[in-house]
Amino acid sequence: MKAVAQLAALLALVVVPACVVTTFEAPGDPPRVAVAPTASGSGGPAAPGEDAEPLAGQPTEIAARHLLVSYQGALRASPSVTRSKAEAQARATEALTRAKAGESFETLVKEYSDEPGAAERGGTLGRFGRGMMVPAFEKAAFKLAPGEVSDLVETQFGFHVIQRTE
Secondary structure (H helix, E strand, O other): OHHHHHHHHHHHHHHOOOOOOOOOOOOOOOOOOOOOOOOOOOOOOOOOOOOOOOOOOOOOEEEEEEEEEOOOOOOOOOOOOOOOHHHHHHHHHHHHHHHHOOOOHHHHHHHHOOOOOHHHHOOEEEEEEOOOOOHHHHHHHHHOOOOOEOOOEEEOOEEEEEEEOO
């Protein structure tokens, strides 16, 4: 069973669209971070701030989409992004307000997201499991109910607005 789960995780890395919510450096890599070993997994402790096991009744995998507003100096920000961190936060807050008011998330991604390729995907990240996204992003995404929109989530890449899709 463990081999099947590992194979599924590897296949997910191959078929998920690109996203900057990653620690990988090559363009086009999937929106994943290196999976940290857990007490129940490959022998090591969970990464600081991460639960080794989800609580009973919590999903181990979800699907979501997001928009990213980056700023000059953020990790992997495009050289064309010249806004300050405060300007990026204000822009992301505007997008969040509109998303929570019920505007089309896909439309907001096209208008606001700085992530390459996000507009074409509508911000869709596909399905991902625990330990596959940067910690702040994962924590916010897994707290959401399907259809729910997060508050602003700050990571080293900028400010995210996340919508859980399933």
